[in-house]
Amino acid sequence: MADSLLRPRDRSATQAAIVQAGEAVLLRDGFTGLNIQTIAAQAGCDRKLVYRYFDGAEKVVRLLARQAHTDLAAHLAAVPPVEAESLRAFARHGLLTWFAALRASPLALRLMAWGMVEDSPLLREIEAERNAVLQAWMRERRPRLRTPPRTDVPALNAVLMAAVQALALASQTRGSISGVVLDDAGCARIEDAIGHLLAAWPD
Template sequence: MADSPARQRDRSATEASIVEAGEHILLRDGFPGLNVQTLAAQAGCDRKLVYRYFDGVDGVVERIAARACAELVRSLDSVPRVEHEGLRGFARESLTAWVAALRASPLTLRLMAWALVESSPLLNRIESDRSAVLQAWMRERRPRLKTAPGGDAVALNAVLLAAVQHLALSASARPGLGGVALDDDGWARIEAALDRLLVAFPD
């Protein structure tokens, strides 16, 4: 027997409350504070509903991660399209667009920080899904660019990508890193430094 429309609405509202509670706890307390008891208390519902609707905390985290990925997609899609003639300009656009998307998504940064200190099939899947968001955007934006025959542009891009992701993570936890303040002026310095580093890419 199917649920009545009223019951479906109640379930949808409770699910939304639990997911919002999870986001609030994750942003306020970090992942150590996220458990069935705190979710239920924050959402104002019975703990049984967390299991019934999400099969426990992992189901809530999956829903949070999906919403965080959607934030990244919206941020990346808002970047104006530019036709680049070489990899250098495209690499700069990709790196700056990605770090801007990360900085605009505190939930993503919390999930990334969690994955740095704990490994699980769920967190590995979330990391893979996040990476797929950037890879899909990059493939769509550079359909006609080819990797130069000399050097390893892919590995260099991976190193720079790891660097900007670490900077974005650091900015969510401390005011500076390596002598550079992670404020607006500091990010302008970081972008200028990226320009210097990207000379290794063909123009």
């Protein structure tokens, strides 16, 4: 059992310590290793105490997701606004900003990876909340330009977002993808490649 993170008779500190323990387990062992027993062991307490505060691991996961999404929103908000002259330019800015935000949030990436291999109401809820963070930022920053007719922008966006999110996940788990090492130099290559792909984006 790990050294106890708990403070006797301090409810808020105890709850925070249990959530902190859940984060440590998720980042170290992945979602397959996250359960009440491993959270309790990491926090240095009996699992009955975790049940007393959270009823189960799901509530811990919800708080972890809230924390991850707060971090993502803060990262996005810290990016200076740009004066994009076209939807293509804004799409490039948005994709690269999201790529950087995800790479800066290992917790968000762990939760995203979980949602890609399993399905549950909780994981769908987490995905919707994560998407809402990006959508709110996009609405605030999007230039007031008309979308060209006869263009399936949602489908283009889905393909490019899937690519960016897979790249961010690979940067955390393997450090490379398809022979490209995802260090600073490799990520610069990825950014250039995204620019070339965006030739298909309507203007």
